[in-house]
Amino acid sequence: MAPIAVETPQQQAPVRGPIDYKEAFITGPKAFKRDIEEHGSENQAPASYPHYLPTWDPKVYPPLQPFEHYEHGKDADPTFPHLFANGTHRPLAPKIGSEVNGVQLSKLSDKGKDELALFIAQRKVAVFRDQDLADIPIQEALDFGGYFGRHHIHVSSGQPAGYPEVHLVHRGAEDTIARDYFTTRTNSITWHSDVTFEAQPPGTTFLYVLDGPEAGGDTIYASMTEAYNRLSPEFQKRLHGLKAIHSGFEQAENSRSRGGVVRREPIATEHPLVRTHPVTGEKALFVNAQFTRQIVGLKKEESDFLLKFLFNHIAMGADFQVRLKWEKGSVVVWDNRVAVHTAILDWDDGARRHLARITPQAERPYETPFEERK
Numbered sequence: 116m117a118p119i120a121v122e123t124p125q126q127q128a129p130v131r132g133p134i135d136y137k138e139a140f141i142t143g144p145k146a147f148k149r150d151i152e153e154h155g156s157e158n159q160a161p162a163s164y165p166h167y168l169p170t171w172d173p174k175v176y177p178p179l180q181p182f183e184h185y186e187h188g189k190d191a192d193p194t195f196p197h198l199f200a201n202g203t204h205r206p207l208a209p210k211i212g213s214e215v216n217g218v219q220l221s222k223l224s225d226k227g228k229d230e231l232a233l234f235i236a237q238r239k240v241a242v243f244r245d246q247d248l249a250d251i252p253i254q255e256a257l258d259f260g261g262y263f264g265r266h267h268i269h270v271s272s273g274q275p276a277g278y279p280e281v282h283l284v285h286r287g288a289e290d291t292i293a294r295d296y297f298t299t300r301t302n303s304i305t306w307h308s309d310v311t312f313e314a315q316p317p318g319t320t321f322l323y324v325l326d327g328p329e330a331g332g333d334t335i336y337a338s339m340t341e342a343y344n345r346l347s348p349e350f351q352k353r354l355h356g357l358k359a360i361h362s363g364f365e366q367a368e369n370s371r372s373r374g375g376v377v378r379r380e381p382i383a384t385e386h387p388l389v390r391t392h393p394v395t396g397e398k399a400l401f402v403n404a405q406f407t408r409q410i411v412g413l414k415k416e417e418s419d420f421l422l423k424f425l426f427n428h429i430a431m432g433a434d435f436q437v438r439l440k441w442e443k444g445s446v447v448v449w450d451n452r453v454a455v456h457t458a459i460l461d462w463d464d465g466a467r468r469h470l471a472r473i474t475p476q477a478e479r480p481y482e483t484p485f486e487e488r489k
């Protein structure tokens with residue numbers, strides 16, 4: 116697995132990094148048991164939202180084209196009069212994460228949505244309780260999410276029939292992969308932000324639960340703004356100006372090898388190691404162990420060394436992370452530009468876990484120069 120110097124990233128073969136692509140949540144058409152999902156089993160109820168069960172339409176799409184992203188957070192009133200007209204919010208950790216009650220996302224006015232984009236940029240992630248996103252027609256949920264950017268269609272995930280813009284996270288009832296997985300792995304932690312190999316990765320992103328285990332299957336988020344801030348000025352300076360290759364090849368190969376679909380030819384893209392948020396102006400680390408393979412211009416050992424440090428820095432940052440628990444009706448909204456996350460594969464009682472993601476794409480990552488801290 117020799118490293119490959121990337122001149123024209125869109126056409127390159129896979130570039131494998133120090134940590135291979137790790138797929139803790141192996142799913143796909145071959146593992147899907149429609150009968151149990153629709154009718155239940157001795158121990159498990161049928162799926163609560165059968166119209167959200169995954170299908171794998173083999174339709175192939177052309178490469179994504181650049182588009183101009185409009186960042187609605189820039190238009191927001193920073194006092195949030197529309198978003199929190201009736202609701203309440205409280206921080207779950209100082210640097211990241213809030214819990215919101217009394218706000219119905221699907222009913223927000225455009226001004227409320229603008230404020231939502233800003234609020235999420237500031238808090239990185241928030242969990243909204245008692246939402247109706249799962250209960251309204253799928254097209255209405257997509258119309259709501261489409262305000263925040265162009266819908267991303269995933270290369271390999273399951274989709275509700277007829278709605279390729281919805282990315283499904285699905286582990287079926289009576290699935291035993293968790294037990295099998297831990298015969299060869301010690302943990303299921305896979306820090307990443309979503310599809311960062313795209314030229315314009317997602318921004319304000321939505322994930323809502325349809326079914327889940329009574330305990331387990333939490334999601335942990337980490338602030339990449341705080342991960343950047345924790346570094347010394349000298350180290351920050353060195354990271355500025357560097358670019359890294361983010362690769363979608365392994366994800367596509369992984370799907371193909373287990374009989375899944377590949378809807379677009381995989382790509383790899385160079386992004387800055389430090390990106391600036393278009394609304395807050397905050398700088399954030401922009402690397403993740405799942406998709407970032409190599410730092411451009413460094414030799415392999417140097418790149419591996421630096422990436423391993425950064426991945427460990429993020430993974431160890433329990434003091435800039437928040438762990439979110441799913442409840443019926445929960446919607447988690449995060450800013451994929453400034454937060455990474457990992458799922459947790461810690462339940463093995465055969466309970467179904469079924470979530471839907473709406474994934475609006477945002478601007479091409481850019482960086483602004485290093486600034487001395489005041």
Ligand SMILES: [Fe+2]
Nearest residue numbers: 307308309456
């Ligand atoms: Fe993810």
